[in-house]
Each structure stands twice: as C-alpha cells, then as structure tokens.
Amino acid sequence: MTTCASATCPGRGGRRCSRGDADRATRLLAAALLLWDGDRAAVGVPRVGPLLGALGHLDEERMRAVEDLAEAQLRVGEPRAALRDLTGLLSAAPLRGRGWALRMRAHHRLGEAGGVLEAYRSECAVYQAELGITPGRELGEAYAELMGRRPPRSA
Structure with missing residues (x-):
C-alpha cells in the first residue's frame, strides 16, 4: 500500500x-x-x-x-497529473512555496532536470518581482535534495 x-x-x-x-x-x-x-x-x-x-x-x-x-x-x-494541478494553482497564487517544491518534485519524478531548474528559477523570479526578496532556505534545500547539488544563483 x-x-x-x-x-x-x-x-x-x-x-x-x-x-x-x-x-x-x-x-x-x-x-x-x-x-x-x-x-x-x-x-x-x-x-x-x-x-x-x-x-x-x-x-x-x-x-x-x-x-x-x-x-x-x-x-x-x-507526476503529470500533479504538474497539471500545480500549474493552475501557481498561475493563480504564485507565492505558494509548497506548490513550487511539489512542482520541482514532480519534474524530478519525470526525470526532467530542466523542469526542476525552471521551477526553481521561476519561484526565485516571482518572489523577487512580487516581494523584492529571494525564497527561503527551504527552496534551496529542496533543489539540492532533488538535483544532488547546490542551487544556481538567482538572476
């Protein structure tokens, strides 16, 4: 089960x-x-x-x-169903950190390293544009866990 x-x-x-x-x-x-x-x-x-x-x-x-x-x-x-649902959620509410972490995990489950990176960078860009800050440490830790390396610097 x-x-x-x-x-x-x-x-x-x-x-x-x-x-x-x-x-x-x-x-x-x-x-x-x-x-x-x-x-x-x-x-x-x-x-x-x-x-x-x-x-x-x-x-x-x-x-x-x-x-x-x-x-x-x-x-x-x-994971494809999860991505579909998360895409709608994050379009409507782009500051949902848990949603972004789940999106990265879904891309990872599909073997899409580029999708993980895109989700990471998108969340960084949203937080910067909306709040003028970078996302918390949890995002970098989630990225590192999924990708096995340190996250790239935010643009």
Whole structure:
C-alpha cells in the first residue's frame, strides 16, 4: 500500500491520507475540488466585512487541498497529473512555496532536470518581482535534495 506522510491534509481526504491511503486520498481530494466553481469561494459575492476573512479562509483551504492532491498524486506515481494541478494553482497564487517544491518534485519524478531548474528559477523570479526578496532556505534545500547539488544563483 502506498503511504502519504502528510498529516495536515484538510477535510475527509486529508484524514484518509494521514491513515496511509494515498490512492483514496487522491480520489477524495479530486472529487472535493470538483465541487468548487472556479478558483475562489463564492465568486461574485462582495468580499467585505465578515465575508472577507471567511471567504479568504475557504480560498486558502482550497489551495491547500490542491497541494495535498498533488502530493498524493506524486505518492501514487502520477507526476503529470500533479504538474497539471500545480500549474493552475501557481498561475493563480504564485507565492505558494509548497506548490513550487511539489512542482520541482514532480519534474524530478519525470526525470526532467530542466523542469526542476525552471521551477526553481521561476519561484526565485516571482518572489523577487512580487516581494523584492529571494525564497527561503527551504527552496534551496529542496533543489539540492532533488538535483544532488547546490542551487544556481538567482538572476
């Protein structure tokens, strides 16, 4: 049986995942995400007052579910599916460090060293453009783990 190490998966899919059934977690998380209409909760509803925080929280939970799904997909040997889901997530929310790390891992599982490097450089560029900073140490460590060498200098 394939196991899933993540103990923080939200919702029902997450509980299944923490029990070690990545196949079931993949199915449940994919089904849960199909219930969403678009990338944001309550599209068209004004985000004001108490709704601002509540809807923002739901959006965050959805993004975590996409990352959890990608992690489960990697654990069951579906790196292309993980890349597909992560591409959409990172287009909408480019500052998700976990998403970038999972994207690098998916490329690595496919034997695409160039994809790992591209994901690393893309995250560095996004963080620099959006925040004026470089990503944290975790990104470099993930790159080094996957590629077996120190990360290249950011441009």
